[in-house]
Amino acid sequence: MLGKTADGLFWMFRYLERNENTARLLDAGFRIALTRADAAEPEWASVLTTIGIKQAFLEKYERLETTHVIDFLLRDSSNPSSVLSMIQAARDNARLLRTALTRELWSATNECWLTLRELLNRPVRERELPFVLNTIQQQNALLNGTLHNTMMRNEIFNFARLGTFLERADNTARILDIKYYLLLPSVSLVGSSVDNVQWETILRSVSAQRSYHRLHKGDVRPREIANFLMLDLRMPRSLAFCYAKLTDNLTHLAKDYGVHQPCFDQAKTVFAKLTNHSIDEIFESGLHEFIQEFIRDNNALGRQIEKDYRFYG
Amino acid sequence: MADFKHFDEMFGAGEPSREPYRDYHQWFESQDAAWLHRKSDEAETVFRKIGITFNVYGEEEASERLIPFDVVPRIISSREWSRLVRGIRQRIQALNAFLYDVYHRKEIFRAGRIPVELIANNDAFLPQMIGVSPPGNVYTHVVGVDIVRTGEDEFYVLEDNARTPSGVSYMLENREIMLQMFPELFARVNVQAVGNYPKNLRRSLGNCAPRSGEGTPVIAVLTPGMYNSAYFEHAFLAAQMGAELVEGHDLRVVDGRIAMRTTQGYAPIDVIYRRVDDDYLDPLNFNPQSLLGVPGLFDVYRAGGVTIANAPGTGIADDKAIYSYMPDIVQFYTGEKAMLKNVPTWRCREPDSLRYVLDHLSELVVKEVHGSGGYGMLIGPAASNKELAAFRDKLKATPGKYIAQPTLSLSTTPILTKNGLDPRHVDLRIFALTAPNEIHMTPGGLTRVALNKGSLVVNSSQGGGTKDTWVLEE
Numbered sequence: 013m014l015g016k017t018a019d020g021l022f023w024m025f026r027y028l029e030r031n032e033n034t035a036r037l038l039d040a041g042f043r044i045a046l047t048r049a050d051a052a053e054p055e056w057a058s059v060l061t062t063i064g065i066k067q068a069f070l071e072k073y074e075r076l077e078t079t080h081v082i083d084f085l086l087r088d089s090s091n092p093s094s095v096l097s098m099i100q101a102a103r104d105n106a107r108l109l110r111t112a113l114t115r116e117l118w119s120a121t122n123e124c125w126l127t128l129r130e131l132l133n134r135p136v137r138e139r140e141l142p143f144v145l146n147t148i149q150q151q152n153a154l155l156n157g158t159l160h161n162t163m164m165r166n167e168i169f170n171f172a173r174l175g176t177f178l179e180r181a182d183n184t185a186r187i188l189d190i191k192y193y194l195l196l197p198s199v200s201l202v203g204s205s206v207d208n209v210q211w212e213t214i215l216r217s218v219s220a221q222r223s224y225h226r227l228h229k230g231d232v233r234p235r236e237i238a239n240f241l242m243l244d245l246r247m248p249r250s251l252a253f254c255y256a257k258l259t260d261n262l263t264h265l266a267k268d269y270g271v272h273q274p275c276f277d278q279a280k281t282v283f284a285k286l287t288n289h290s291i292d293e294i295f296e297s298g299l300h301e302f303i304q305e306f307i308r309d310n311n312a313l314g315r316q317i318e319k320d321y322r323f324y325g
Numbered sequence: 326m327a328d329f330k331h332f333d334e335m336f337g338a339g340e341p342s343r344e345p346y347r348d349y350h351q352w353f354e355s356q357d358a359a360w361l362h363r364k365s366d367e368a369e370t371v372f373r374k375i376g377i378t379f380n381v382y383g384e385e386e387a388s389e390r391l392i393p394f395d396v397v398p399r400i401i402s403s404r405e406w407s408r409l410v411r412g413i414r415q416r417i418q419a420l421n422a423f424l425y426d427v428y429h430r431k432e433i434f435r436a437g438r439i440p441v442e443l444i445a446n447n448d449a450f451l452p453q454m455i456g457v458s459p460p461g462n463v464y465t466h467v468v469g470v471d472i473v474r475t476g477e478d479e480f481y482v483l484e485d486n487a488r489t490p491s492g493v494s495y496m497l498e499n500r501e502i503m504l505q506m507f508p509e510l511f512a513r514v515n516v517q518a519v520g521n522y523p524k525n526l527r528r529s530l531g532n533c534a535p536r537s538g539e540g541t542p543v544i545a546v547l548t549p550g551m552y553n554s555a556y557f558e559h560a561f562l563a564a565q566m567g568a569e570l571v572e573g574h575d576l577r578v579v580d581g582r583i584a585m586r587t588t589q590g591y592a593p594i595d596v597i598y599r600r601v602d603d604d605y606l607d608p609l610n611f612n613p614q615s616l617l618g619v620p621g622l623f624d625v626y627r628a629g630g631v632t633i634a635n636a637p638g639t640g641i642a643d644d645k646a647i648y649s650y651m652p653d654i655v656q657f658y659t660g661e662k663a664m665l666k667n668v669p670t671w672r673c674r675e676p677d678s679l680r681y682v683l684d685h686l687s688e689l690v691v692k693e694v695h696g697s698g699g700y701g702m703l704i705g706p707a708a709s710n711k712e713l714a715a716f717r718d719k720l721k722a723t724p725g726k727y728i729a730q731p732t733l734s735l736s737t738t739p740i741l742t743k744n745g746l747d748p749r750h751v752d753l754r755i756f757a758l759t760a761p762n763e764i765h766m767t768p769g770g771l772t773r774v775a776l777n778k779g780s781l782v783v784n785s786s787q788g789g790g791t792k793d794t795w796v797l798e799e
Contacts, residue, residue: 015586016575107376107551110560111570115375122376167588269589321588325574 017109018171019323024105024121025175027098028152033183034095035148037062038085040217042141045078048209055213056081062186065093082141087132095148099128112168120158124151167268170261171321177261178314181254184241185307187217192300195234211237218249238299239291251306255283258313265321273320275313282309332476332736333748334399345402345797348514353397358745364506365396365741371502376557393790394499395740396506399751399772403517403799406768409480412665413470413757414764415655420487420642421759422658424464427641428454438653443646446725448695451603451638453610457627459636460535461761466598466634467526468757469493469771473668474736481666481733482651483752487643488635489600492771493756494558497522497565499793500769515798517768523565525758525765526598532760533632534595542595544568545585547576549601549617559600568598573605578621583631596632597622603637645694645728646672669731673724682729683720686713689729691720704781706732735781738792740774750775752783753794768796 041059045052056076060066065084068091073080087096103125110118128151136144156176163169188195194210211232215221218241228236242251262276285306294302318324335350337343342350353361372391401409426432427444428451434441444450469490471483500519504511527544534542548559550572563570575585576594584591604612610623625631641647647654649670655663671678671689682689691703703716720727737748755770772792773783783789 013588014569014571014575015588016572017569018588104551107556107560109570111564111568119375123374126373171588271589322586322590325586 013112013167013171015322015324017112018167018321019318020105020109021112021168021171022175022178022317022323024102024109025172026179027102027105028155029176029179030093030183031095031098031102032149032152033180034063034085034093034098035145035152036219037187037217038082038141039145040213041081042078042138042145043216044209044213051209052076052078058190059085062183062190063093064186065091078138079135082138083135086136086144095128096132099125114158114162116162117155117158120155124155127151165264167265170265170268173257173261174317177254177257178310178317180249181251181258181310182307184218184249184251184254185303185310187214188238188241188303189300189307192303195238196299197235197295208232214241220247220249223247235291235295238295242294243286243289243291252283252286255279255286259283262317273316275316275320278309278313278316282306282313285309331734331748331750332474332479334474334736334738334751335746335748336739337477345400345405349398349400349510352510352513353746361396361741362743368394368396368502368506371505372498375498392495392785393776394502395774395776395790395792396503397739397741397746398503398793398795399738399753399774400795400797401753403797405480406796409472409665409755410766412480412482412663413468413755413766415659415661415664416470416482416485416651417465417468417757417759417764419651419655419658420468420485421462421464423654424636424639424642425458425462426658428457428638433654433657436657438657439647439650443644443650444641447641447644447646449638449640449644451641453623453627454636454638459533460629460632461533463533463634463759463761464636464639465642465759466530466533466636467493468759469754470757472665472753472755473733474753475734476736479666481668483668484645484648485643485651486754488602488640490754490756491555491558491600492754492773493522494561495791496756496767496769496771496794497561499771499791503793514795516795517798519767519769522756522767523562525767526562527566527568529758529760529763529765530596530598530632530634532763533634535629535632536595543593544596544598545571545576545594547571547573547597547599547601549605553600555600562598569594573601573617573619576619576622578619578625581625581628581630583619583622583625594631596634598634603640606633606637645670645692646674649728668733671729673720673727673729678729679720679724682727683717686717686720688732690732691716691727691729694726694728704732707781732781738772738774740776740790740792747778749778750781750783751792770794 037059041055044055053076056078057066060069060081069084072084084091085094088094089097091097103121106113106118106121128148131144131147159172191214211234212221214237215224220240224240240247240250244250245252245256247253259279262279266272266276335342335346369391372394423433433439465487467490469486469492471486473481473483475481496519530544531542544566546559546563546568548556548570550556560570569585571585576583577591579591582593583597584593599606601617605615605617607618607620607622608615609620611618623637626633649667649672651667652663655661671682673679673682682691687705689705693701703712735750735752738751739746740749751772751774753770753772756767758765772794773785773789774792775781775783775788776790777788780788
């Protein structure tokens with residue numbers, strides 16, 4: 013497989029995953045903006061910070077108005093992380109590596125692009141937002157389903173999955189990085205309505221509300237939320253889950269190629285940090301430090317994968 | 326219904342339909358018109374969804390465009406087909422012999438059959454190829470021969486596209502879509518399959534590999550990239566052949582071989598099916614400004630380390646000025662008379678011809694010798710006085726750049742319109758594969774159709790569409 017193709021797959025699936033995350037964050041933020049006007053601005057600020065585009069937004073707009081945030085996140089072509097920019101980039105990559113994709117997966121990608129382009133060719137009004145976000149997630153689900161149902165489980169699949177889970181781990185970690193203070197025991201006022209909304213928002217932004225409540229019978233506690241998002245191997249957006257998948261796919265590649273690359277050991281090390289510690293130990297040694305270190309490790313792993321598998325000349 | 330000034334392939338001289346179209350026409354007549362139109366729209370949706378598009382240069386908005394598809398097939402009898410096959414095979418043999426000669430002993434020029442200036446002052450002639458013998462002496466691995474028809478038995482070769490002809494993906498996808506839209510038709514009419522083309526291409530290219538017998542040859546398709554107008558086809562063919570789709574920056578010279586950068590290091594390639602022009606192959610040996618090529622590729626080629634398909638320098642054979650000598654070229658190398666006719670051609674570089682062309686400009690088609698895609702050509706009968714005058718000046722200024730041909734009365738085949746079947750002019754590109762001991766043609770081709778009534782321009786960049794092309798079983 014060409015290094016360029018691996019690169020294209022990896023980034024294609026990072027872009028797609030990022031879109032899904034943006035849709036979730038928008039959904040959670042919009043809920044706050046609707047229900048608690050005073051909390052809207054800080055919530056949008058944290059959404060933009062999570063995606064890493066607050067600076068860019070504030071260069072364009074003075075205030076964090078909901079309509080502007082929606083437009084910037086969904087369809088602003090000057091924002092390289094907007095949903096429209098991302099699907100364009102993902103589809104460009106798919107065109108570039110068409111030979112590696114099944115016909116079905118290419119069609120699904122192309123259709124996703126056609127649908128979102130049509131959907132986002134004019135400003136999205138607030139009342140249309142739920143429908144638009146839903147469509148983004150549906151299209152992504154279609155694409156991921158097609159990946160699973162039609163692609164061989166080989167190196168092509170592995171590089172696609174590495175992209176997905178590296179991006180997802182980054183996203184969950186960034187949410188935790190922005191909101192960690194809400195999860196610290198010292199500030200938790202169990203039962204206070206402020207925190208309840210904030211905690212629900214965190215869960216909502218990783219689509220984990222229902223799973224969490226099922227698991228904890230409606231008992232919302234910061235320690236459990238942190239545990240759920242970081243260490244629970246059953247939760248598909250948790251850091252541990254992402255690293256289980258990353259090490260899985262890197263193991264396949266190592267077996268397939270007969271070579272253990274440095275990125276393999278790097279992923280194992282990060283995974284061990286997540287599996288060898290309890291959430292209490294992590295709280296004790298510093299939640300924020302742990303998350304920041306994780307984000308650094310995760311970025312380093314991405315760079316190492318690019319190097320080990322010769323993505324660039 | 327048909328326009329009898331021109332030969333119509335479905336109706337000939339009038340109803341009933343000609344033999345090859347009989348079964349189809351019966352079927353067509355029994356269909357509901359509204360349903361056929363729905364099918365036609367459906368086909369377009371499918372094309373868009375699967376992204377069969379071509380890029381148009383200089384158009385930012387709709388930079389990926391669909392080529393319109395007409396659901397009425399163009400049908401060729403097996404007798405007509407075998408005649409075309411024999412004629413094309415003969416031409417391709419002659420073309421390869423000619424190319425070898427051009428870059429070696431130049432017998433045909435010594436014999437005085439073609440003026441040597443034609444290559445001496447020709448950009449398509451590649452001095453770097455002098456004395457180089459490509460593996461198996463094959464130059465034209467893939468040829469797309471453009472055929473036009475003017476009557477029941479009148480076929481002409483319009484162009485031998487011997488550089489990097491495109492369009493074969495449309496031949497395959499058009500059939501695919503017809504099979505999806507009208508499966509019952511294929512139970513009714515015995516149509517020869519075209520789907521083996523990628524397999525045959527792979528085999529044919531593999532047979533031209535430099536070190537045969539060293540395992541399965543590794544083939545890569547070299548594309549200028551995703552912004553090229555035929556990118557879809559490059560990706561399509563690579564995928565269908567199970568070959569890698571590479572760009573120049575994926576390749577480099579490693580231990581005297583051309584190798585591609587893979588996730589596991591550099592892996593050598595035996596055959597490069599290039600879809601880039603000669604100029605962009607190798608910045609060290611050709612255009613130094615090119616970012617598309619592979620430095621040192623040509624040196625590896627010359628040393629026999631890799632096959633480049635089509636061979637560099639092949640363009641000299643499908644040059645429009647050389648084209649006019651094809652009957653002589655066929656005769657010279659095969660000892661036979663050319664089976665397929667050439668369109669009579671006036672070479673404007675010759676003063677007598679130029680005078681004739683200037684006097685009859687409004688009746689002629691004038692083409693640039695090195696042009697393609699229908700750009701820069703003049704269709705006399707359709708041109709305004711102003712356009713004619715402008716072209717007259719161009720001809721006088723640089724006559725050597727042009728050739729002229731009579732406006733052929735191209736055959737028509739009906740398309741589906743709001744008012745039912747309506748004739749439109751068509752041409753046909755036939756794809757031929759050349760290996761050392763075999764010239765293979767896929768029974769079918771790309772029929773291009775001028776969708777505008779009366780128009781003779783079939784180019785997709787100028788309002789042309791395509792049709793599925795059926796060659797019937799015997």
